[in-house]
Amino acid sequence: MGLTNKVMANEDSTVLGILQGAFQMSSREQCTMIGMICWSLWRRRNNWLWRKASMSTFGVKGMAMNMLSDWRRAKEKEDITRIPLQLRSTGCVVRDSAGSFLRAKACKVRNRAYAMEAEAVRLKEALSWVKDWRTSKCIFETDAKLLVDVMHSPKQGRSFFDTLVDDCKELVKHFEEVLIVFTHRSANNVAHILAQAAYSLIDPREWINTAPDFIICTLSLEAI
Structure with a gap:
């Protein structure tokens, strides 16, 4: 020993x-x-x-x-x-390959989570939201590099964070031609502003435009 x-x-x-x-x-x-x-x-x-x-x-x-x-x-x-409940706001912006706006969603999430767990909750919410109306040719962008690395790893853990990642991986199975990639925070300013705007929302809000053949969903998360 x-x-x-x-x-x-x-x-x-x-x-x-x-x-x-x-x-x-x-x-x-x-x-x-x-x-x-x-x-x-x-x-x-x-x-x-x-x-x-x-x-x-x-x-x-x-x-x-x-x-x-x-x-x-x-x-x-x-x-x-023992971790107190924390209210966070999240923003998801969907655009086509040319950068044109398609859809957006802003909402508040209350959970008992550390920062990396909140990032996993955010991705899980985004996957569930997009899955309801789109399951092919999707790219999900997030500035949470650790989360992206774990999503691409076959390893499984026993922590609460690992459980959330497993949920995200199960949701990914419903998609075809899907990617989850890391992007710097400066590249998702629109989603960041949308997440900040969610502070003043009472209920979740969604904005919809037409959907093309290819979409890119950018995520952002803010602590309130």
Whole structure:
């Protein structure tokens, strides 16, 4: 486990003294792992005492790692529920390949999210909106580079952000010839202004023009 130089003992050592010394010399991450190993050893001892069930050292390590992973997921969910609701406004502008205006939408979104999670919510809303009237030859532009990179990655995580990304990937499956690309904030001024204008809107607002063969949807998000 890489903790040999942290957990040290001699003939006069007590369990309490060993653990106190280990915690003093270890990082926060190492202290957490030591605690998980102690819990796993205690479980191993009880399994042998009451059920005569043996467990290898690899089993002790595996149980400790699994317990730590479960604890982190539970802590992550707990942290999310403590985040206060934040009202954000979002703007989506759709244009053709020549840059001519086609459609636009502005609305407010209230969610318990960090900035990158709010960006994923924004993309999810845009995909759902466009999917209702267009499913081919679409480009979605956003200034959230991390979100674009994750959307193009096959990796899957367990965080709330990863769950939102998975929702976006499922929505993308409804489209044909679709791209999600990164664009600098200066390139989506119209969507940015639209998102700011959404502050004063009571209900979502949508503006519609004709739809050509090819569309580009540019997104922007503002915190209120």
